[in-house]
Amino acid sequence: MTYDPTAFPRVAVTVDLVVLTLRGGALHVLLVERGEEPFRGRLALPGGFVRPDETLDDAAARELAEETGLRDVPGHLEQLRSYGDPARDPRMRVVSVAYLALAPDLPEPAAGTDAADARWVPVARASGTALAFDHAAILADGVERARAKLEYTSLATAFCPPEFTVADLRGVYEAVWGTALDPRNFHRKVTSTPGLLVDTGRTRAEGRGRPAALYRAGDARALQPPFTREA
Amino acid sequence: MTYDPTAFPRVAVTVDLVVLTLRGGALHVLLVERGEEPFRGRLALPGGFVRPDETLDDAAARELAEETGLRDVPGHLEQLRSYGDPARDPRMRVVSVAYLALAPDLPEPAAGTDAADARWVPVARASGTALAFDHAAILADGVERARAKLEYTSLATAFCPPEFTVADLRGVYEAVWGTALDPRNFHRKVTSTPGLLVDTGRTRAEGRGRPAALYRAGDARALQPPFTREA
DNA sequence: ATAATAGTGTCTTTTAGACAATATCAC
DNA sequence: GTGATATTGTCTAAAAGACACTATTAT
Numbered sequence: 001m002t003y004d005p006t007a008f009p010r011v012a013v014t015v016d017l018v019v020l021t022l023r024g025g026a027l028h029v030l031l032v033e034r035g036e037e038p039f040r041g042r043l044a045l046p047g048g049f050v051r052p053d054e055t056l057d058d059a060a061a062r063e064l065a066e067e068t069g070l071r072d073v074p075g076h077l078e079q080l081r082s083y084g085d086p087a088r089d090p091r092m093r094v095v096s097v098a099y100l101a102l103a104p105d106l107p108e109p110a111a112g113t114d115a116a117d118a119r120w121v122p123v124a125r126a127s128g129t130a131l132a133f134d135h136a137a138i139l140a141d142g143v144e145r146a147r148a149k150l151e152y153t154s155l156a157t158a159f160c161p162p163e164f165t166v167a168d169l170r171g172v173y174e175a176v177w178g179t180a181l182d183p184r185n186f187h188r189k190v191t192s193t194p195g196l197l198v199d200t201g202r203t204r205a206e207g208r209g210r211p212a213a214l215y216r217a218g219d220a221r222a223l224q225p226p227f228t229r230e231a
Numbered sequence: 232m233t234y235d236p237t238a239f240p241r242v243a244v245t246v247d248l249v250v251l252t253l254r255g256g257a258l259h260v261l262l263v264e265r266g267e268e269p270f271r272g273r274l275a276l277p278g279g280f281v282r283p284d285e286t287l288d289d290a291a292a293r294e295l296a297e298e299t300g301l302r303d304v305p306g307h308l309e310q311l312r313s314y315g316d317p318a319r320d321p322r323m324r325v326v327s328v329a330y331l332a333l334a335p336d337l338p339e340p341a342a343g344t345d346a347a348d349a350r351w352v353p354v355a356r357a358s359g360t361a362l363a364f365d366h367a368a369i370l371a372d373g374v375e376r377a378r379a380k381l382e383y384t385s386l387a388t389a390f391c392p393p394e395f396t397v398a399d400l401r402g403v404y405e406a407v408w409g410t411a412l413d414p415r416n417f418h419r420k421v422t423s424t425p426g427l428l429v430d431t432g433r434t435r436a437e438g439r440g441r442p443a444a445l446y447r448a449g450d451a452r453a454l455q456p457p458f459t460r461e462a
Numbered sequence: 463a464t465a466a467t468a469g470t471g472t473c474t475t476t477t478a479g480a481c482a483a484t485a486t487c488a489c
Numbered sequence: 490g491t492g493a494t495a496t497t498g499t500c501t502a503a504a505a506g507a508c509a510c511t512a513t514t515a516t
Contacts, residue, residue: 056316079312182480184495205487206494208492396468443467444469478502482497482499483496483499
């Protein structure tokens with residue numbers, strides 16, 4: 001730790017966001033179309049500079065609010081990892097601290113706002129598209145983190161509105177993992193995990209079929225024992 | 232993503248290392264004593280600047296080699312997370328990308344080398360000590376990451392020499408988790424996990440008792456199903 | 463022989479997964 | 490009623506944990 005931080009190399013630090021949500025049963029990611037070189041016209045993850053007096057977490061939350069056009073974005077925000085290949089930005093050395101955000105179905109970013117060039121893209125399509133910079137790798141890492149965390153945390157509730165049914169929650173798992181789950185075993189599993197769900201006592205009729213009980217997310221953050229993805 | 236990276240705020244980027252190893256059955260971390268202000272005389276995690284033309288991973292590997300005094304450090308190295316509170320370094324804005332390294336019992340860094348001021352400190356003691364900067368928090372995050380990853384990955388083998396016994400591996404779990412494990416159930420568990428261990432066909436006598444079979448680490452990276460820490 | 467550690471086998475409890483059966487709605 | 494979805498219950502197979510027992514060494 002023998003360094004003189006006043007004689008450091010020129011490095012820019014940005015935050016980039018992998019914002020995931022569920023729209024129509026499919027996993028979507030928020031992408032912006034770049035208006036400038038390099039990668040003009042290419043899709044990219046939203047992001048921007050870390051300002052001099054804000055923490056990394058604050059920078060990520062600020063960018064998230066700006067790019068979605070929402071003041072308070074519900075859901076979950078956590079640091080993903082940092083990307084610092086010297087060649088990842090052709091202009092100069094840019095170290096990006098990537099964040100992963102999970103949110104319930106948010107409105108399409110409105111035209112005429114700062115977020116006008118942002119839009120939701122199905123992850124299945126975005127993953128096959130050439131994104132700007134190393135954003136394809138960041139997106140892949142973010143999706144994999146989300147998939148993994150569903151196994152052993154209560155993170156799936158971050159994709160849900162404040163009140164949701166067991167079927168809603170199951171839909172999250174099925175969309176993120178891309179697999180079908182047995183509704184009966186899933187129901188037994190989540191309702192028997194202490195602290196995961198809080199019964200509101202009310203129900204929600206969703207077309208035909210028996211109305212489902214409405215739950216809120218409980219305090220439990222870890223799933224003990226975890227769900228298993230492949231079995 | 233509308234930014235001009237040539238007009239960025241002044242930020243320094245460093246890597247800091249949480250290097251963990253097992254010495255005498257106890258988890259140790261590599262710390263250096265700071266020779267300069269701020270925090271002169273205080274213990275700190277080893278680390279340093281990211282050079283202009285190296286990746287973050289390369290910077291971490293270089294610092295690891297420099298601070299241990301070893302050319303090729305065996306074990307495991309992975310990015311932990313980044314720390315960028317504006318006040319974490321009183322001199323200027325420093326964003327640190329922390330790395331977690333797990334290694335078999337390495338020699339004490341030799342005097343007269345670049346690593347002369349580095350030494351192994353039991354994690355139990357270091358956690359109760361005031362470290363420089365926010366390094367106590369980084370250390371805590373690193374230890375927690377190691378504990379968590381033992382549950383569902385083969386990472387414990389990174390603490391072991393190239394050839395090791397089942398008892399060696401069990402000692403890793405017991406030291407990192409701080410719990411006693413049943414030797415018989417542990418043996419059955421690890422030897423029945425496909426690809427985790429490769430039998431060398433040889434044994435190692437360790438004082439009295441039946442000699443233990445020697446294994447090498449296999450290709451398996453994930454433990455399916457995972458170990459459970461509390462039960 | 464005795465102590466110590468390595469390794470195997472057995473039993474019980476718990477859990478996952480398959481799936482039958484029942485409940486409650488729209489139509 | 491039929492069809493759809495929600496929820497509960499039952500069965501079986503797999504796994505975890507407790508622990509008796511055998512194997513192989515040093516002393």
